[in-house]
Amino acid sequence: MEKINKHCHFEKDNVCLGIGDDAAILTTDPNKKLVITTDTLVEGTHFKNDDDAQDIGHKALAVNLSDLAAMGVKPQWVTLNLTMPEVQSYWLEEFIKGFASLLHRHNVALIGGDTTQGPCSITVTAMGEAPLEDIKTRSDAQVGDLIAVTGNLGCASYALAHPYMDLNCDKRLHKPDARLDMIPFLKPIAKAMIDVSDGLLADLGHICLASHVGAQIITEKLPVSNTLKTQSDWLQHALAGGDDYELCFTVDPEHEAQLPSSCTVIGTITNSKRVEVLNNDQPIILKKFGFTHFKN
Numbered sequence: 001m002e003k004i005n006k007h008c009h010f011e012k013d014n015v016c017l018g019i020g021d022d023a024a025i026l027t028t029d030p031n032k033k034l035v036i037t038t039d040t041l042v043e044g045t046h047f048k049n050d051d052d053a054q055d056i057g058h059k060a061l062a063v064n065l066s067d068l069a070a071m072g073v074k075p076q077w078v079t080l081n082l083t084m085p086e087v088q089s090y091w092l093e094e095f096i097k098g099f100a101s102l103l104h105r106h107n108v109a110l111i112g113g114d115t116t117q118g119p120c121s122i123t124v125t126a127m128g129e130a131p132l133e134d135i136k137t138r139s140d141a142q143v144g145d146l147i148a149v150t151g152n153l154g155c156a157s158y159a160l161a162h163p164y165m166d167l168n169c170d171k172r173l174h175k176p177d178a179r180l181d182m183i184p185f186l187k188p189i190a191k192a193m194i195d196v197s198d199g200l201l202a203d204l205g206h207i208c209l210a211s212h213v214g215a216q217i218i219t220e221k222l223p224v225s226n227t228l229k230t231q232s233d234w235l236q237h238a239l240a241g242g243d244d245y246e247l248c249f250t251v252d253p254e255h256e257a258q259l260p261s262s263c264t265v266i267g268t269i270t271n272s273k274r275v276e277v278l279n280n281d282q283p284i285i286l287k288k289f290g291f292t293h294f295k296n
Helices: 002-008 053-070 089-105 155-161 167-174 180-186 200-211 234-240 253-258
Strands: 015-017 024-027 033-042 075-084 109-117 121-130 146-150 190-195 214-218 247-251 263-270 275-279
Touching (some): 033 053, 053 089, 053 121, 053 167, 053 180, 053 190, 075 089, 155 167, 155 234, 180 247, 190 200, 200 214, 200 275, 247 253
Parallel strands (some): 075 109, 214 275
Antiparallel strands (some): 015 024, 024 033, 033 121, 075 121, 146 263, 190 247, 214 263
């Protein structure tokens, strides 16, 4: 994306925030900003051809709603671009059922899109509006902030590595829930925020890079399921697995008591300019930092 932005970037007065966060922020109204995000799911990378079509439809929308949740913005509109090798009526009907069910749950309108023939891929663009002061970005973390996450970590990664071993983990992988429910609670207190899609360390690293800070994570504080905690490689799943779609955010220590019970403080923002993981007070190094599409 950096190479693309190098050639395509130009300043425009109504662009408050462009490439580099979970969503772009545009000025279209004197009192509100338009927040836009887009994601693509590709067969063979994000889902398998024998995955449940309803689950695919659900996830295609959920990952975009999660990006808006990370910005603290309620979604209002989406577009859907669907590319298929051929029209399979039953698959398409089931896909739309999963997509529409989540759409209706969050009162979001589908306003357009496109259908084309080719290798199976799904692109969704989601949009919402909010006053600028209510929008969260990755760049507002400060040294001394607490680092917190919603829910549990690592379930989806565990399910990908060990399918059908835990029904709850399987659901977290195939039908993730965007944490839009957290917006009212986190809007007054969260500073920098991101959704955990590529792995906690990788996504927290994005916050650190954007905010010019470092971070220290305490493994004993990581919230994980009982199933995951029994696995020898649970730390790898929790820290670098990805696909959780929980929220990771920073908060001033004076607001710790205001955190909902479903949120867990897992570390602190530092001035080290790197992400450090401590296990029993000793720094550790993981084999995998997080998911990247183009590793080379």
